[in-house]
Amino acid sequence: MPYNSADEWPNDPHNLFHLWMQDAEKNEPNDPNAMCLSTIGPENMPNSRMVLLKGYDKNGFIFYTNSESQKGRELAANMKAALCLYWKSLRKQVRIQGMVECISAEQADIYFNSRHPDSQIGAWASQQSRPLSHREVFDQRFTEFKKKFEGCEMIPRPDYWNGYRVTPQKIEFWINETHRLHRRCIYKLQSNGDWERDMLYP
Ligand SMILES: Cc1cc2nc3c(=O)[nH]c(=O)nc-3n(C[C@H](O)[C@H](O)[C@H](O)COP(=O)(O)O)c2cc1C
Numbered sequence: 001m002p003y004n005s006a007d008e009w010p011n012d013p014h015n016l017f018h019l020w021m022q023d024a025e026k027n028e029p030n031d032p033n034a035m036c037l038s039t040i041g042p043e044n045m046p047n048s049r050m051v052l053l054k055g056y057d058k059n060g061f062i063f064y065t066n067s068e069s070q071k072g073r074e075l076a077a078n079m080k081a082a083l084c085l086y087w088k089s090l091r092k093q094v095r096i097q098g099m100v101e102c103i104s105a106e107q108a109d110i111y112f113n114s115r116h117p118d119s120q121i122g123a124w125a126s127q128q129s130r131p132l133s134h135r136e137v138f139d140q141r142f143t144e145f146k147k148k149f150e151g152c153e154m155i156p157r158p159d160y161w162n163g164y165r166v167t168p169q170k171i172e173f174w175i176n177e178t179h180r181l182h183r184r185c186i187y188k189l190q191s192n193g194d195w196e197r198d199m200l201y202p
Contacts, residue, residue, distance in 0.1 A: 003199075005199065006199050012195065013168075014057070017056065017094060020087070020092055020094065021056070024087040024092075028088070028089050032087060033053040034085070035053050036049070036086075037049060038081060038082040039080075040074060040078045040081075041070070047071070051071075054111060060098065061165065062164065062165050063166075064162065064163045065164065066123070066158075066161055066162075067160045068160045075100050080099060082096065091175070091176030092174060092176065094174070095171070095172040095174070096166060096172075097168065097170045098166045098167045098168040098170070099167050100164050101164070102164055103162070103163035105157075108163040111163060117149075120155040123157075123161045124141075125141040168189065169189050170186060171187045172185065183199070184201075185197055
């Protein structure tokens with residue numbers, strides 16, 4: 001701070017994101033890594049839902065999901081997406097736009113294996129985003145898969161359960177100020193790999 005002109009903002013948006021995320025991890029009471037993921041559905045209809053940010057670095061922002069879910073199917077048809085994080089305790093927002101790709105099976109395996117066994121079984125039992133006639137049907141599937149994997153040293157990752165990386169082309173940072181006189185800075189990736197930044201009116 002004080003961030004009064006674009007050149008007072010950090011050069012690298014990834015470093016700034018990391019600082020804000022570290023701050024959120026200390027100060028947000030719940031899910032500092034929750035983010036809204038927007039995809040584009042049929043007839044160009046936007047579609048948003050929350051997912052958890054499970055990794056980030058200079059290459060992008062990673063979340064995990066069922067590739068047969070609505071978001072999975074939308075991403076298969078259109079790999080453009082937007083992310084939005086808002087930390088109520090910090091009163092800060094980050095918006096990201098970019099292209100999405102699946103991460104490697106090896107990387108997805110590592111994360112899947114780190115999950116609680118019941119979450120792993122949940123990934124097998126849930127036909128995410130498909131109609132469910134009764135909760136009991138899901139509970140039943142969960143019990144069946146639990147039995148199937150009983151005594152299994154390692155529950156395998158379903159091949160429809162994957163990690164996705166959003167590679168950013170634009171990252172915007174927003175800081176709340178009193179009377180809605182907020183501060184914003186947008187970073188745009190250039191063809192040479194540099195980030196150009198501009199402040200925006202609130
Ligand atoms: C805080 C929060 C975090 C969530 N994290 C995930 C996640 O990491 N992956 C996921 O598939 N769904 C997650 N969900 C559920 C999704 O919001 C959504 O209901 C589900 O993925 C189905 O979305 P779709 O039908 O658009 O594919 C989360 C929901 C909330 C409220």
